[in-house]
Amino acid sequence: MRKTKQVIASIKEEENDYYSDDDIFSISSWGADLSFRELIDRYENDELEKPELQRKYVWDKTEASRFVESILLGLPVPSIFLAKTNDEKMLIIDGYQRIMTVHDFVKGTFSTDKKLFRLSNSKKINRRWRGKSFSELSEADQRRVKNTTIHAIIFVQDQPSETNTSMFQVFERINTSGRTLFPQEIRNCIYQGEFNLFLLELNKYKNWRRLFGLSQEDGRMRDIELILRFFALSSDMFKNQEKEKISLKKFLNDFMKANINISDSEKKLFKNRFVSTVDYIFETYGEHAFHNISPTNPQKLTSKLSPTIFDSIMIATDDLLKESFFLHDGEVSETKRRLLLKDDRYRTSISKETMKKDSILMRIDVASMMLYGRRYV
Helix, strand or coil: CCCCCCCECCCHHHHCCCCCCCCCCEEEEEEEEEEHHHHHHHHHCCCEECCCCCCCCCCCHHHHHHHHHHHHCCCCCCCEEEEECCCCCEEEEECHHHHHHHHHHHHCECCCCCCECCCCCCCCCCCCCCCCCHHHCCHHHHHHHHHCEEEEEEEEEEECCCCCCHHHHHHHHHCCCCCCCCHHHHHHHHCCCHHHHHHHHHCCCHHHHHHHCCCCCCCCCHHHHHHHHHHHHCCHHHHCCCCCECCHHHHHHHHHHHCCCCCHHHHHHHHHHHHHHHHHHHHHHCCCCCEEECCCCCCCEEEEECHHHHHHHHHHHHHHHHCCCCCCCHHHHHHHHHHHHHCHHHHHHHHCCCCEHHHHHHHHHHHHHHHHCCCCC
């Protein structure tokens, strides 16, 4: 699988942001042996959900064929993990590749290439089934595939009843898909709703793609997380935080949950803010607006976007535009931005204790003062 280009500079403190939620969970869970016949039927009837833009099907033909062969041989297969939703559906937390492999084989089309799904001709596959499609199996083998059961662990959060925060931690701790999921990938799985779809749509905006540095959406959803970060850290919800230091991961979870069913009027307001801010920054500072000064050559900029430079300049500019200030002057503005990047207070606030509320407000305020000559309040 092709790796996604890394265009975001890492901040060690934020990468190590592993929190244990303050909530003590009461979770009901039970086991159920579900046949692939039932799972396929549930999936076809939209009762078994995969999240919007969930990680794509990634198994190659040999991997998929080996899994089907395991079923035909009568070997045990690993359990899957499902979460029961409020509308009596099931959300796939772990096991998507296994479910979709059998679904595709039975339905006849392989997800990766959209061609007829025949088992691999590899010597790794038993010669009885090598190169065969589902329809070419004997009736007994077809029934074996459909009737094979897979153990499912199903859970539902009972307490706290007003949130489903346990789901983030379950995703983070038990997912076995072969790679660690990034935080926004997990949010995309859990907080499905109008706000999630709205973020996915905003992420396609052309000037945002230019500022982010990739024409195509990031496969690990780090671009979407930055958009969420902008809205969250500029919100009253953040300004009213009483904790001196936040878990950024948890705060973004909470903000996304709080806005899960955002109204059309709120979406319009959020979109106008985002688009006007992105346009202003792109036109004023260019595509490297969120890049830091190179530590080895002060005349050059780093190749990667800085999340803390991003949030401070975005929020300072958003605050400016709310008051209908317009200070376009590209050459002068870029000079001011370079001076900002050299300011000791700013450099400290974008690199140390980046999740402290005071540091976040400090970097936004310094950016606002040095770029636009006004305080951020």
